[in-house]
Amino acid sequence: xxxxxxKTLVKPIVESSLTIYHKKGITPFVKAVHNxxxxxxxxxxxxxxxxxxxxxxxxxxxxxxxxKQIVEYRTIGGNVMAGIILQKYxxxxxxxxxxxxxxxxxxxxxxxxxxxxxxxVMGVSLLLQPEKTIPLLKKLTVHKADFAVRTVGVATHYxxxxxxxxxxxxEMYKLLLSLAxxxxxxxxxxxxxxxxxxxxxxxxxxxxxxxxxxxxxxVKTWFRTKVNIGLGRTAKYxxxxxx
Numbered sequence: 415x416x417x418x419x420x421k422t423l424v425k426p427i428v429e430s431s432l433t434i435y436h437k438k439g440i441t442p443f444v445k446a447v448h449n450x451x452x453x454x455x456x457x458x459x460x461x462x463x464x465x466x467x468x469x470x471x472x473x474x475x476x477x478x479x480x481x482k483q484i485v486e487y488r489t490i491g492g493n494v495m496a497g498i499i500l501q502k503y504x505x506x507x508x509x510x511x512x513x514x515x516x517x518x519x520x521x522x523x524x525x526x527x528x529x530x531x532x533x534x535v536m537g538v539s540l541l542l543q544p545e546k547t548i549p550l551l552k553k554l555t556v557h558k559a560d561f562a563v564r565t566v567g568v569a570t571h572y573x574x575x576x577x578x579x580x581x582x583x584x585e586m587y588k589l590l591l592s593l594a595x596x597x598x599x600x601x602x603x604x605x606x607x608x609x610x611x612x613x614x615x616x617x618x619x620x621x622x623x624x625x626x627x628x629x630x631x632x633v634k635t636w637f638r639t640k641v642n643i644g645l646g647r648t649a650k651y652x653x654x655x656x657x
Contacts, residue, residue, distance in 0.1 A: 418456040421463045427451060428467045440476055444483040452484070452491040461491050465498035474503065478514055485518045485527075493518070493527050497534030504539045511535060512550050516562050523561070525600060532565035537572030544573075544582040548589070555593055563593065564604030571611040584619050587612045591626055594637035606640035613644025620645065 418424060427450045435443035451464060469477060481496040496518050504511035515535040519528045536554075540547040551566045570586045578586070586608065593605045613620045620627065620641055627633055627641060 418451075418454060418460060421460055424451070424456070424460050424464050425467065428464050432468070432471050435472070435476075440479050441483060444480055444487075447484065447495075448487045448489070448492070452487060452489040452495070456491055458491075458494050461494040462498045465495040466502075468495070469499055469502050477503065481514060481518060485521050488522065490526065490530070493522060493530040494534070497531040500531070500535045501538050504535055505542070508539055508543065508546050508550055511539070512554070516554070516557070516559075516565070519561050519565065520559055525561075525564075525603070528561045528564050528600070528604070529568050532568035533572045536565050536569035537576075540569045540573040540582075540586070541576050541578055544578065544585075548582065548585055551586075552589060555589060560598040560600040563596070563598070563601045566590070566593070567601075567604035567606065567608035570608030574608070574611045574615050580616060580619070583612055583616050584622075587616075587619050587623065591623065591633070591637075594633040596634075602636050606636060609637060610640040610644035613641045614646070617645055 428447075431443055431446040431450060434446045447464075447468075451461070468480065472480065477499050481499050484492040485496050497515075500511045500515050500518075503514075512535065515531050519531050522528070522531075536547070536551065540551065547569075551569060554562050554566050557563050567590065570590060574583050574586070590605050590609045590612070593601065594609075596602055596605060627638060
């Protein structure tokens with residue numbers, strides 16, 4: 415089956431589902447979205463477009479309920495739609511949006527659920543409103559769940575790659591450094607991903623904090639390795655760079 419790649423094809427499907435929403439409410443609406451969209455092959459940009467149509471029609475409280483119910487079907491596309499809905503909500507209510515995003519991520523309990531939602535919610539929020547977002551990400555660094563902490567690295571990767579201002583990249587790198595002794599697999603892979611991207615785009619920041627990076631009591635090998643990969647050099651040459 416070829417994936418649905420046309421917004422033109424998706425729009426009437428969403429409109430049909432929204433008619434069900436107005437007649438029968440959220441639960442039948444979400445079921446219709448699942449049956450007609452999420453249970454089929456459909457490209458991510460088209461799913462994002464579908465989510466934007468939903469946001470334009472539903473009041474905020476029903477958007478959030480839609481996110482809750484849509485992830486319960488455990489489809490990859492459901493994470494995409496939930497991510498876009500919460501992305502829009504984060505522009506006005508980042509704290510509540512992040513809380514719901516974490517709930518959806520923990521319910522999905524898979525790395526790809528985390529990354530799909532975290533890029534679209536935490537990552538976009540970090541890029542567009544870093545002053546509001548960084549304190550919220552700092553709170554997530556002490557969350558008890560690995561996947562919640564992983565979002566900090568995922569958000570950093572996305573925002574830095576998309577052009578986050580250097581002053582905020584430095585703040586995020588310091589935040590990642592504070593997690594450089596983590597032991598959880600998903601925390602390490604997410605935080606390492608963010609650190610690698612910081613190093614790739616801003617090697618001067620890595621150099622500025624070379625002493626912290628080389629402190630073996632505060633930084634585990636896995637973190638240093640990711641930074642060195644980001645610098646595009648072997649550990650040997652990266653060590654020379656940091657002198």
